Amino acid sequence: MTSDELIKIGSVFLKKNNIKSYTIDTELILSNIFGQSREKFLVNLDIKFSQAQIDTFNNLISRRALSKEPIAYLLNKKEFWSNKLNIDKGVLIPRPETEILVEGLAKYFKNRQLFMLDVGTGSGCIIISLLQELKKSRGIAIDVSNKALKIAKKNSKINNTFDRIKFINSSICNFYGSKFDLIISNPPYIANHQLKNLEDDIKFFEPKIALDGGNDGLDVMRKVIYKSRKILKINGMLALEIGNGQYKKVSQILKLNKFREKVIIRDYKDNIRCIFSMLNHY
Numbered sequence: 187m188t189s190d191e192l193i194k195i196g197s198v199f200l201k202k203n204n205i206k207s208y209t210i211d212t213e214l215i216l217s218n219i220f221g222q223s224r225e226k227f228l229v230n231l232d233i234k235f236s237q238a239q240i241d242t243f244n245n246l247i248s249r250r251a252l253s254k255e256p257i258a259y260l261l262n263k264k265e266f267w268s269n270k271l272n273i274d275k276g277v278l279i280p281r282p283e284t285e286i287l288v289e290g291l292a293k294y295f296k297n298r299q300l301f302m303l304d305v306g307t308g309s310g311c312i313i314i315s316l317l318q319e320l321k322k323s324r325g326i327a328i329d330v331s332n333k334a335l336k337i338a339k340k341n342s343k344i345n346n347t348f349d350r351i352k353f354i355n356s357s358i359c360n361f362y363g364s365k366f367d368l369i370i371s372n373p374p375y376i377a378n379h380q381l382k383n384l385e386d387d388i389k390f391f392e393p394k395i396a397l398d399g400g401n402d403g404l405d406v407m408r409k410v411i412y413k414s415r416k417i418l419k420i421n422g423m424l425a426l427e428i429g430n431g432q433y434k435k436v437s438q439i440l441k442l443n444k445f446r447e448k449v450i451i452r453d454y455k456d457n458i459r460c461i462f463s464m465l466n467h468y
């Protein structure tokens with residue numbers, strides 16, 4: 187069978203099973219089996235696939251269609267800020283909203299030499315991307331999940347930042363380090379009563395520890411803000427990614443902890459998704 191035929195078969199099957207991105211997903215699966223980027227692969231649609239390749243294709247398409255397994259977990263990879271990241275079920279799949287956070291920080295701190303802390307590093311997507319932009323900077327990445335730290339380390343090696351990041355298995359609650367110029371966090375921020383309403387591909391596959399933010403979704407957010415007060419340098423910056431609709435509450439917590447908001451960034455749907463703030467010094 188040719189790639190053209192397989193793309194048609196896969197897309198129809200995914201569409202029937204309510205996968206919205208049916209064409210892209212099929213093309214990604216097929217190009218990955220062929221070992222090429224999707225863009226290169228699509229140049230020639232007459233490629234002949236062997237029976238073994240077709241079996242792999244059928245298996246991955248079924249997992250996507252029937253179990254709703256996310257593409258990033260099926261292919262064990264995801265692109266973020268032009269970095270190719272290894273991904274498995276131990277880590278949250280990096281989201282485009284988080285690239286907005288990286289973009290804002292890269293612009294704000296252009297050419298600066300910073301010592302940063304990434305709280306809840308997951309795949310390492312934030313700190314790796316930032317250190318690629320800020321070549322003179324270095325940092326510490328912490329996570330409560332050992333599985334995540336293993337992936338993050340691997341990703342920093344692949345993306346040439348390993349020598350500038352120290353990885354530590356720790357909760358923010360127990361973390362005491364030196365003082366930082368920048369603390370970044372995209373903490374778990376879904377309220378636990380809302381977890382059941384998430385899409386199947388998130389609810390059944392992504393790690394609960396990366397999603398569950400406690401009763402109101404802000405348990406870890408509070409801990410990060412509270413701890414940042416103690417471990418930020420004077421004029422240091424705390425950069426947070428927040429959930430949709432959480433701005434008012436997070437803003438209040440920041441104020442209570444003597445933070446002053448400096449930058450607010452909205453996502454593609456015009457929701458406030460990132461807050462950069464600094465400590466008030468009297």
Ligand SMILES: C[S@@+](CC[C@H](N)C(=O)[O-])C[C@H]1O[C@@H](n2cnc3c(N)ncnc32)[C@H](O)[C@@H]1O
Nearest residue numbers: 280306307308329330331357358372373374396
């Ligand atoms: C929403 S994910 C973010 C992952 C990654 N930074 C990203 O943006 O894709 C949150 C991460 O925080 C970690 N985490 C949860 N509670 C934590 C805590 N108390 N201290 C440190 N990390 C925590 C989780 O294991 C998970 O990797």
